Amino acid sequence: MAYWLLKTEPNVYSYSDLDRDGSTVWDGVANNLALKHIRTIGVGDLALIYHTGDERRAVGIGQVISAPYPDPKLNDPKMTVFDIAKVAPLNRPVSLAEIKAHPGFTGFDLIRNSRLSVVPVSTEHWHLIMELSQT
DSSP states (O other): OOEEEEEEOTTTSOHHHHHHHSEEEEOOOOOHHHHHHHHHOOTTOEEEEEEOTTTOEEEEEEEEOSOOEEOTTSSOTTSEEEEEEEEEEEEEEEEHHHHHHOGGGTTOHHHHTTTOSEEEEOHHHHHHHHHHHHO
16 A cells, blocks of 8 residues: 545645545646656555645545546546545644654655645655644
8 A cells, every 4th residue: 555645726626525525536637747646546545635725734534446547538548537535534634834844754745846736655754644633
């Protein structure tokens, strides 16, 4: 199992929307590196849902429930999507400011490549975010 961070504009599709819907197609990703990451996502992987914009914080957890597949709405096999289901909201959102201030996040792609919408998360960083969400 791998861990991911998926960015979304909360006014477009928020964790609350995923919670309400139960599952969704994760689409709308156009960046080549983010699409490369999507192609390596596997069923059962866990993902932090991260609200961008004014919020800039991890707010919930989802689980990948399908292998990546070409976006059926587009006529381009490079545009890949996957299905994700809700798991649970974080007990407390973890902000980007907290992550940047914590020395344990050195090398985290969320900080190094802040424009990327699909970010791999190491096991250590995942557990650290889970710990921070409990405080």
